[in-house]
Amino acid sequence: MSEEAQMSNPVLIAAFEGWNDACQAATNVIRYLVGRYESREIRHISCDGYYDYQVARPMMCHAAGYANLIWPQTTFYDIALSPQYHLYAQIAPEPNYRWRQYCNESLAIAEELDVNQIITMGSMFSDCPHTRPLPLSISDSKCQCEGDREYNGPVGIPTVLDVAAADQGFAHASMWVSIPQYLGSDECAAGTIRLLHALGKHIGYTFDTGDLQSKAEQWKAQASVLVRCNDQLGDYVSHLEHEYDLKKKADEEASLGAPQAEQLVREAEDYLRQMGE
Incomplete structure (x- = not known):
């Protein structure tokens, strides 16, 4: 060996x-x-x-x-x-x-x-x-x-x-x-x-x-400058951010499991019931 x-x-x-x-x-x-x-x-x-x-x-x-x-x-x-x-x-x-x-x-x-x-x-x-x-x-x-x-x-x-x-x-x-x-x-x-x-x-x-962290921050800063200088690109990135956030929220809700999901449903039903009173 x-x-x-x-x-x-x-x-x-x-x-x-x-x-x-x-x-x-x-x-x-x-x-x-x-x-x-x-x-x-x-x-x-x-x-x-x-x-x-x-x-x-x-x-x-x-x-x-x-x-x-x-x-x-x-x-x-x-x-x-x-x-x-x-x-x-x-x-x-x-x-x-x-x-x-x-x-x-x-x-x-x-x-x-x-x-x-x-x-x-x-x-x-x-x-x-x-x-x-x-x-x-x-x-x-x-x-x-x-x-x-x-x-x-x-x-x-x-x-x-x-x-x-x-x-x-x-x-x-x-x-x-x-x-x-x-x-x-x-x-x-x-x-x-x-x-x-x-x-x-x-x-x-x-x-x-x-030093990877400082390089990553520099990369992000340069990307943000590029986006600010291009309205079309800025709109595109905003669209990507919206989709990213929606997916993250959906994944978080899906990971809650059945008991937590049922609790969310009950809370939503209580809220709608109160709105109707």
């Missing part, structure tokens, strides 16, 4: 650049954790056979007078949140080819590391306002959780990896944050924070969000 595998109940989080990563909110979770905590690269998956280099192009990097090509690849990190608590992370551009084989290779590494749960993360553009908490969709192998809705349609590699993990018997979870589509593709620290909080709640750990 490897040194890494000796940790108790290790978790692997995975995020992928591209279609599944609106405003880099999902992959920035891993970049932030790698930069904030003591981390080291422990595994890689070679790029050969998985990428179309006209889509995921290699990058030229000059250092110390030498030119180096950096090819797209998958990197696994061991992130030490504390001396006793480690987290594994997988980050890569979304592969272009052979997704089944790619997922099998990813899960083989997870098994080698004795991972007992795999958490995939993504971010997507959506019709939601920047003035409200960004919507989360979370599900796991035990329950359908906050904001989760049945989805039918195209999927990316996080979903394929999540399904493959389930098929191979891993505990698994999926976390997605929605990003306002009207704000373009600039990085969204608010979305990254939402995913970090969701991840922390899921694994029972409180992350230090550091």
Whole structure:
């Protein structure tokens, strides 16, 4: 058994650049954790056979007078949140080819590391306002959780990896944050924070969000300026706010359960009876 595998109940989080990563909110979770905590690269998956280099192009990097090509690849990190608590992370551009084989290779590494749960993360553009908490969709192998809705349609590699993990018997979870589509593709620290909080709640750990909070506030302030300068956009955001608030109220009422709902009905009936007297 490897040194890494000796940790108790290790978790692997995975995020992928591209279609599944609106405003880099999902992959920035891993970049932030790698930069904030003591981390080291422990595994890689070679790029050969998985990428179309006209889509995921290699990058030229000059250092110390030498030119180096950096090819797209998958990197696994061991992130030490504390001396006793480690987290594994997988980050890569979304592969272009052979997704089944790619997922099998990813899960083989997870098994080698004795991972007992795999958490995939993504971010997507959506019709939601920047003035409200960004919507989360979370599900796991035990329950359908906050904001989760049945989805039918195209999927990316996080979903394929999540399904493959389930098929191979891993505990698994999926976390997605929605990003306002009207704000373009600039990085969204608010979305990254939402995913970090969701991840922390899921694994029972409180992350230090550091300067992410100030970046999120700056993102929101810039969005508000943009909205104030465009009456049509302002009307659109007001419409989104109204829909968001209605949905939140409906969800809260639906979560009350039968006894509370019956009490609300009785209170409404008493009020109407008094109005008629």
